[in-house]
Amino acid sequence: MGKVFITGGSGALGRALVRKFAERGWGTAFGYLSNEGAALELAAETGAAAYRADLEDRDSTEKMAAKLEDEFGAPDALVNNAGRSSVMPFALLETSDWEEAMRANMRTMFHATHALVRGMVRRKSGSVVNLGSIAGERLLAVPVTYAASKSAVRGFTLSLARELARHSVRVNAVVPGLLEAGVSSLVPQAEKQEYLRYCLAGRPGRCEEVAEVVEFLAGERSSFVNAQLIHVDGGI
Numbered sequence: 001m002g003k004v005f006i007t008g009g010s011g012a013l014g015r016a017l018v019r020k021f022a023e024r025g026w027g028t029a030f031g032y033l034s035n036e037g038a039a040l041e042l043a044a045e046t047g048a049a050a051y052r053a054d055l056e057d058r059d060s061t062e063k064m065a066a067k068l069e070d071e072f073g074a075p076d077a078l079v080n081n082a083g084r085s086s087v088m089p090f091a092l093l094e095t096s097d098w099e100e101a102m103r104a105n106m107r108t109m110f111h112a113t114h115a116l117v118r119g120m121v122r123r124k125s126g127s128v129v130n131l132g133s134i135a136g137e138r139l140l141a142v143p144v145t146y147a148a149s150k151s152a153v154r155g156f157t158l159s160l161a162r163e164l165a166r167h168s169v170r171v172n173a174v175v176p177g178l179l180e181a182g183v184s185s186l187v188p189q190a191e192k193q194e195y196l197r198y199c200l201a202g203r204p205g206r207c208e209e210v211a212e213v214v215e216f217l218a219g220e221r222s223s224f225v226n227a228q229l230i231h232v233d234g235g236i
Helices: 012-023 036-046 058-071 095-123 143-166 180-186 189-198 207-218
Strands: 003-006 027-032 049-052 076-082 125-133 171-178 229-232
Touching: 003 012, 003 058, 012 036, 012 207, 012 229, 027 036, 036 049, 049 058, 058 095, 058 125, 076 095, 076 171, 095 143, 095 171, 125 143, 125 207, 143 207, 207 229
Parallel strands: 003 027, 003 076, 027 049, 076 125, 125 171, 171 229
Antiparallel strands: none
């Protein structure tokens, strides 16, 4: 196993990702912004290295990347997990609400990838795994800002995979469905029940189940998997 950097490591799915990679023997580092207590606790639990950065800000991201490569080493894999959602009806949205969602869910992905993929290109080796959402793939009652920003993950993943293929860097995405924790906690109970009516598994997913697929895509066991969006949604 090599080294991995995971963005948004202090959230519910982020913690599951950090634990899974550390458990599988990866040298693991993760980023966080505001939840320092949870980040330090996770680092102590797993032995992973924690790095604070505001990924919405280019300078903060570049400084974090330089420190990461100096102290931890250049990562072989990048997992773009950072993001957030808010509940706001479309009619009440301000331009600032729209821009905030794009910054949180796409600008962070762009900045982290741009800062860390350059080393992969130089080494002619690497893997990027982006976290999408079923909200950007299906007709669901979710905030328009969140659905739009997560839908953009598809285009980002496919286009980047095409561009980086000549450098032997793979780019894939994992698209989780309704989970027991994380952003899914914002979904109203009635909407959860409606989702489960059509979910073949008949239950919400666990963060650990998503982390299992992400870890597989990041490593050499998936060396012939590229430019794919893998749904982990229980069957929708």
